[in-house]
Amino acid sequence: MKKEKIIRSSMLIVLLSMLALPTFSQIKIGVKADVGLNNPKFNNETLKVENMTAYSVGPTLEMMFPFAVLDFGLETSLLYNDNRMTISRLTGDEPKSSDVSNRYLTLPLNAKVKLGLGGLPIKLFGTAGPYAGYLISSDKVDFGEIRDDVKAKEFQAGANVGFGLELFKMLQVGVNYKVQLTDNYSVNEPNWRDPLNGKTETWSITGAIYF
Incomplete structure (x- = not known):
């Protein structure tokens, strides 16, 4: 509960502070979404993780300060993020697969910076x-012998870089x-660490509409 209150308070402070910045900035509010492009796979002798997909959607706020050549500013969003994957158990008499989804509330x-192209x-x-994310719901790994050993973590964090066009x-x-x-998961058994907790690098295509 303490983590949840801290993350919620931080998100609220960021959004309110941006709205309170000077009036000479250009502030726009819109909707942003992204879809993962790559499909990473992880394997060890016990588990196989594949078919990893992700998408995000939510409100976004952009605040820019126009200068002679470049516009410089900040962008923040509050995104509902859904990560899905298929986990297969490789041991036992009958291999078993389970589809798992973790849903985060993410704040990048x-x-x-923006650069104009002449009069175009x-x-x-x-x-x-x-960025930081807080886990709002998750599916359990439905293998009896490891169900209590693998649990999605409540918090995730990282960094991102992007580029594109504004029309x-x-x-x-x-x-x-x-x-x-x-890491995505807390684990009690080292066998689960490789496939589930590999720190991933992902590409996504993004789109936003500002009003």
Whole structure:
């Protein structure tokens, strides 16, 4: 409960502080979504993890300070993130598979720059910054002998870098590279560590509409 209160308070403070910044900044609110591009796989002698997919969606806020050449500012979002994977047990008389989904509430906070292309209604943009996520629900690994040994962690964190195009000051499409710096699972048995807790590097395609 203490972790949950800290994360919720941090998210609220970030959003309120951005809304209270000077009026000469350009503030836009919109909706952002992303879909994972790569499909990493992990294996050891006991378990196989594959078919890993992820998507995120939620409100986003952009605050930019226009300068002579570049626009510089911040971007933050509050995203519902769903990560799905198939876990197969390789030991025992009959191999067994289970589909597992972990759902996080994720808060990325990025520095953002934009570069105009002459008189065209197109801008290049780049983003970089950390993110944090809090587990809101998860599916159990439904193998009796390891069910109590593998549990999804409540907190995850990492960093991401992205770039893309902005069209007509409202539509943004890009690619994001994310590096996860924490483990996904707490484990009591070392056999489960390799397939489930490999710190992953993922690519995703992103899209946002600002109003």
